[in-house]
Amino acid sequence: MDQFDLLVVGSGPAGRRGAIQAAKLGKKVLVVEQGKRVGGVSVHTGTIPSKTLRETALNLSGWRERGFYGRAYRVKQEISAEDLRRRLLITLDHEVEVLEHQFARNRVQHIRGKASFVDSRTMQIVKDDGEVVTVSAASILLAVGTKPFRPDYIPFDSKTVLDSDELLEIAELPRSMVVIGAGVIGIEYATIFSALDTQVTLIDPKSTMLDFIDKEIVEDFIYQLRDRNMKLLLGQKADKVERLPNGKVELTLDNGRRIVTDMVLFAAGRMGATDTLNLAAAGLEADARGRLSVNPETFATAVPHIFAAGDVVGFPSLASTSMEQGRIAARVAVGAIAKEPPKYFPYGIYAVPEISTCGLTEEEVKERHIPYECGIARFRETSRGHIMGLDTGLLKMIFSLKTRRLLGVHIVGEGATELVHIGQAVLNLKGTVEYFVENTFNYPTLAEAYKIAGLDAWNRMGDIKSEL
Known part of the structure; x- marks a missing residue:
């Protein structure tokens, strides 16, 4: 042995x-x-x-x-x-x-x-x-x-009714698709196929999505999805999924609604x-x-x-x-010393558009009764965003009024998963709003949104003194 x-x-x-x-x-x-x-x-x-x-x-x-x-x-x-x-x-x-x-x-x-x-x-x-x-x-x-996760009531066939592993092997792109499950995997694939001009319907029994993400970011994200004609059927459950003789798939929801589609992706958990x-x-x-x-x-x-x-x-x-x-x-x-990693790590969702977040959400700050202020920048406010033709995208930072420290950074839009690391570094190094106000950012870049959001928060915070 x-x-x-x-x-x-x-x-x-x-x-x-x-x-x-x-x-x-x-x-x-x-x-x-x-x-x-x-x-x-x-x-x-x-x-x-x-x-x-x-x-x-x-x-x-x-x-x-x-x-x-x-x-x-x-x-x-x-x-x-x-x-x-x-x-x-x-x-x-x-x-x-x-x-x-x-x-x-x-x-x-x-x-x-x-x-x-x-x-x-x-x-x-x-x-x-x-x-x-x-x-x-x-x-x-x-x-x-x-x-x-593959429940018995879903008639998987690897062609028209698939799980997320099988989706990579499809023979042709569908004209229409229903995605069951508004978790990270479901949302990523739903938005990718939507970008390919597939008509996508997203179904989830919960009335909300991505509850661990800052609510304002999720609201902006949902607006962008609906703006491009994605159907979001939240708070509705697919009770029955049936393959039809013509090769399509019919779904019956718990409210009696029926949907016929070319393909169903079941992505409700793993x-x-x-x-x-x-x-x-x-x-x-x-x-x-x-x-x-x-x-x-x-x-x-x-x-x-x-x-x-x-x-x-x-x-x-x-x-x-x-x-x-x-x-x-x-x-x-193996008996070696292992240091505890930094408290905050970035979470990235590679949807279209991307979402990335690090630190506390506004909802968590409220729950902890921390006096705070937010700063927001929209990508269209940056010269780089204008050059790239961006009319969407949002960067939000949350600061403590007592210490002026950064508490959380939340981004939805182009390059979010790359941009978040600037906020992550400042957060884990216990930096304050002054970092963003006093430092120079390359121009034109999307990272300049940090400067804009920092100034937005700084202006709202006024002369409140730090307790550092």
Whole structure:
């Protein structure tokens, strides 16, 4: 039986970062990946594919230039599913090549196969060719990620009724689409296909969406979606989904409304991919959604030498935070010191338009009874925004009236996921409104919106003295 210092199950963001971190500390590491290639959900069906699809759709559709040339403008008149897939395959090949090189450079061993517990320190791996390998490790990191939730009442067929993993393999772009689920994944794909001029209807039983995002940002986002004729049926549930003889799909909602569409994307949640791990043999138990509970500081499970990181532990389920979770878990697992990460991290939603946020929302500030003021800048107020033809986009900052410190930054619009890092740095370094007022920003840039929003807040705050 092979012995390892750390056995990592899954090679997504958490798994690969954890494995490489342990290897850099001189430990013997094995990564087990059940997919055809390393990279996990993030590389093959999640983060990288959806963002590549988004970028390809925006480029080929001419979306970014429509502010100048009108809504009918297109770079490529007839866009096919193959056009989208061609760029995706190139991107995925590059990601896998980089990851395999990282493993080789850091002497991380990896094999393909399905792993399951024999006991809390031993796992059995069934390789693709049927060979069974048994390995043991001082510590184990579970970074198995998630898979789409597929309820029995949805007639999935991989062609007209699909989950988010299957969407990447469609043969042709639909003229109309219904997306069930107004979570991050559903919203991202709904807006991407809307940018390709597919008529999109978004359905969710909740009457609100993205409740963890600042309400003013969500309101602006919803306005932009409705302005381009996306239908948002919030507070309504799809009771029945039925494939029709003519190849279309009919949905019946709980209020009796019926919708006929070319394609249905079911994106109402994901499940932790833990069902094949035989968790009971290790003394572990997952929740109803297949997720594992961990110590939020060390990512240790109920069994001290077994750790879990990434989407399998739940919110925030971001590739960026998963990487940090994997790194911290690996350091703790091999006995190294692990510093707690900064309090605030950026959350990015790669919809069209993008949303990104860091820190407290206005609703959270109110709940904490913190005296505050907001500063707002609209991208159309910046010269760069005008040059780019932007008539939408909003940057909002929230400041404490007592300390004048930045409490939160929230952005909706072009480049939001890039711009947010300026606010993130100031937030974690406990900067104040004066930073934005007194510093120079490149001109013309969208980042100049920070200056505009800072001045807006500063003017409203008046001569209120800081208690720093």
